[in-house]
Amino acid sequence: MAAATSKKAMRFLSQFGAFILTRFGFWNSFSMLMLFAERADVKRKPDIQVPYLYADLAATVLCASFMSFGVKRRWFALVSAIHLALSTYVTYASGQVHYGDWLKVRMYSRAMAIIGGYLVLASGAGEVYRQKLRTRSLQSTGQVFLGIYLICMVYTLQHSKEDRLAYLDHIPGGEITIQLLVVVFGVLALSYLSGYYVRVASQILAVLLPLVVLFIDGNIGYWHHTRRVEFWNQLKLIGQNVGIFGAVLILATDG
Template sequence: MAGPSRKQMLRFLGQLGAFILTRFGFWNCFSMLMLFAERADSKRKPDIHVPYLYIDMGVAVLCASFMSFGVKRRWFALAAAMQLAISTYASYIGEQVHYGDWLKVRMYSRALAIIGGFLVLASGAGEVYRQKARSRSMQSTGQVFLGIYLICMVYSLRHSNEDRQAYLNHIAGGELTLMLIEVLFGVLALAFLTGYYIRMAAQILTTILPLVILLIDGNLGYWHNNRKVEFWNQMKLIGHNVGIFGAVLILATDG
């Protein structure tokens, strides 16, 4: 019996990426609720003022629900991008919670990448039966956001002792290997920013991100115990990288 063809495999992977990305809102809201419950024990505030927080979560769940069922996916992907952008901006200017600069880079760069992923989805990329032509300009904008995320990763590896040590704990070759990883992320960022070799760059990134999620983000003992990142904040960040993986998977198969 013949196995699945390359076209069928690419279609499956593209659908998997869309499945992951469209469900991101559910995990993000759940992890935020758990994070704020964790803070309640120490009487710490959420990132956004409570009345607006419920509205923000309601919009996020609504967009995720419609995207998951495939109802006006492009429109609700664009709405999800706008919702996350407003939410991230509100939490940044609200300054209700103090984060270290290195943690801010991790948090806000990933949010920016998810926004880019939603824009890629809103462009029509990853659709199995595309009824309308994709918007190349919107896809390019989303790719730029993903490129900025990769630049922030390079910046963190150069200037954040916390991020550098997280990688050095899991790679052989020490500083030399870390430098090669920085160069690789820089080259991938350049591809996303310029729009050249997008599919190849996305395919490379899809092989790297699972290792980053498993070995770096998944090292909860390091981030929670040693670097004092709140447990559910780290789980939220893991969800962001999984969502980014979904977006990159779409570009890897339909870029």
């Protein structure tokens, strides 16, 4: 009885993770539109030139719609990963908006993690009734992207004054706790990169990420007013971490 209940709980969490990740594209598109509207008020350019921007948004919404309805979910998850990779590269290469180095790490590392999440989804992980064998190579590649994201978290905790202050203001223990988090995130990154104990690492990360979203990312006043991160850019970053949480839930229950 207990085993059956545990199995149902795992299945529910896996479905919940897939629900979050497949619908991430809707929030990403909405937050981007609101961000560029916010910039229009102060006559700042969007990250991508306008004609390409609408094509990018349309592709994102189309892929998210098909994934949400379960239509060729693996295929559209793979397309979403490729599309997001291209979109991130174009954003970085365009040079229309200049970000601080610490903010670039936050933005692009999370985009990489979402790409990894889509690859995990494209592998067949998180499917309730799996009719095809899981593609382990795609899952392993997705785990590597998540590992790189965790390495970036370690880097920011060590070298980014902005991120360190955000953590110091909201966690007890000060510098000792930050160094403990550096060790924890570093070990989790090694797990994802090596492919060993991925489920256990994901279960630990599934506990830590909501706390990061709530207490660190959720401190919008700090990021917006003190660090001058645009309001909708910060909400976009929050949405990305929620999407990463969805990918982690899938790996924690069906990794």
